[in-house]
Amino acid sequence: MFSKKNLKLVTDPINKNNPITVQVLGICSALAVTVKLEPAIVMALSVTVVTGLSNFVISLLRNTIPKRIRIIVQLVVIATLVIIVDQFLKAYSFDVSKQLSVFVGLIITNCIVMGRLEAFAMANKPLPSLLDGIGNGLGYGAILVIVAFFRELFGSGTILDIKVIPQAFYEAGYMNNGFFILPPMALIIIGIIIWLQRGKYKELIED
Amino acid sequence: MENLLNIFIKSIFVENMVFAYFLGMCSYLAVSKTVKTSFGLGVAVVFVQVITLPLNFLMEKYLLKPGALVWLSQSFADVDLSFLTFILFIAVIASLVQLVEMVIEKFSPALYASLGIFLPLIAVNCAILGGSLFMSEREYANVAEASVFGLGSGFGWMLAIVAMAAIREKIKYSQVPTPLRGLGIAFVITGLMGIAFMGFMGINL
Numbered sequence: 236m237f238s239k240k241n242l243k244l245v246t247d248p249i250n251k252n253n254p255i256t257v258q259v260l261g262i263c264s265a266l267a268v269t270v271k272l273e274p275a276i277v278m279a280l281s282v283t284v285v286t287g288l289s290n291f292v293i294s295l296l297r298n299t300i301p302k303r304i305r306i307i308v309q310l311v312v313i314a315t316l317v318i319i320v321d322q323f324l325k326a327y328s329f330d331v332s333k334q335l336s337v338f339v340g341l342i343i344t345n346c347i348v349m350g351r352l353e354a355f356a357m358a359n360k361p362l363p364s365l366l367d368g369i370g371n372g373l374g375y376g377a378i379l380v381i382v383a384f385f386r387e388l389f390g391s392g393t394i395l396d397i398k399v400i401p402q403a404f405y406e407a408g409y410m411n412n413g414f415f416i417l418p419p420m421a422l423i424i425i426g427i428i429i430w431l432q433r434g435k436y437k438e439l440i441e442d
Numbered sequence: 443m444e445n446l447l448n449i450f451i452k453s454i455f456v457e458n459m460v461f462a463y464f465l466g467m468c469s470y471l472a473v474s475k476t477v478k479t480s481f482g483l484g485v486a487v488v489f490v491q492v493i494t495l496p497l498n499f500l501m502e503k504y505l506l507k508p509g510a511l512v513w514l515s516q517s518f519a520d521v522d523l524s525f526l527t528f529i530l531f532i533a534v535i536a537s538l539v540q541l542v543e544m545v546i547e548k549f550s551p552a553l554y555a556s557l558g559i560f561l562p563l564i565a566v567n568c569a570i571l572g573g574s575l576f577m578s579e580r581e582y583a584n585v586a587e588a589s590v591f592g593l594g595s596g597f598g599w600m601l602a603i604v605a606m607a608a609i610r611e612k613i614k615y616s617q618v619p620t621p622l623r624g625l626g627i628a629f630v631i632t633g634l635m636g637i638a639f640m641g642f643m644g645i646n647l
Contacts, residue, residue, distance in 0.1 A: 426629035
């Protein structure tokens with residue numbers, strides 16, 4: 236099960252083939268839920284579950300789905316899984332579910348789920364598809380958590396709602412940067428992450 | 443009439459799908475490499491948006507809202523199907539996108555080839571589902587308002603992607619740091635455009 240090839244399916248999207256910074260998938264929710272760290276973590280886990288399981292299910296069905304109606308079949312599977320995740324969150328972590336409200340529903344339209352179904356699950360066996368889904372969910376989550384970390388740290392001076400910037404700083408004139416709470420900053424942070432990543436892996440550089 | 447114009451202008455500039463709500467970013471970033479392709483995708487989005495919004499409006503009015511099934515029989519007066527909103531909206535959108543895909547494949551194979559995976563991905567373009575959800579959240583009064591909102595938000599999205607493509611065509615000739623080229627600078631530009639569009643926020647006609 237954990238051959239080198241399968242392990243690569245999980246680790247690649249976290250590194251060099253990241254869904255957000257390289258494949259350009261799943262950006263909308265990345266912006267919306269990253270003001271605070273906690274919702275970002277829950278969102279990352281939910282997306283990982285949905286990508287993993289939907290990849291698995293579609294891969295099982297891949298030979299029986301007619302090409303012409305594949306989008307509808309895929310969306311029904313995704314929507315069902317998202318409803319399950321939504322109900323699960325409501326039952327076990329109601330507060331966070333309330334914070335995320337709309338965005339859990341918007342996982343249905345998160346292009347990363349659909350993108351992996353089209354690009355991987357429709358052409359591969361169930362087990363590799365499951366691993367590919369989990370890997371991409373984690374890669375997506377990693378970016379989400381990094382962005383949320385910086386936005387919460389500079390925007391509200393907290394991490395996971397715990398104050399980290401000492402009161403003495405505020406007394407000395409330090410102020411939270413309100414700009415980090417606004418959506419454009421999420422884009423600029425992702426831009427910087429891409430910059431750093433491509434500085435490290437030269438082969439990713441576009442002409 | 444004035445009200446419709448207000449909705450139209452507002453949904454293009456003030457409540458722009460990309461810059462004010464950051465919806466539909468995936469295809470926006472990936473397809474905005476040339477003006478021609480992004481114009482094609484923009485037209486497809488406007489088309490899908492204009493058809494889905496009135497359709498979803500009717501779906502909501504006669505099927506989903508609490509007590510919406512009264513037109514069938516009085517005994518359905520306390521049936522509430524609103525938990526089916528997501529799945530029904532997405533079903534309508536997905537079937538329409540499939541239709542658009544077939545039409546484009548038949549009449550413009552070149553456009554079909556250049557849009558690639560992003561054509562089926564219109565179905566999961568958050569701008570479309572987001573539009574439907576905004577429509578139901580803002581409680582537009584009738585089909586005309588819903589259609590105008592669809593037209594406006596579609597145009598707003600098209601405006602954003604075409605503007606972005608134009609900037610990216612020009613930026614080829616400038617000295618961007620190598621690792622930032624392509625996607626990286628696109629993110630930064632979108633952020634800056636977003637800040638500019640924040641100037642429209644709060645304007646009321």
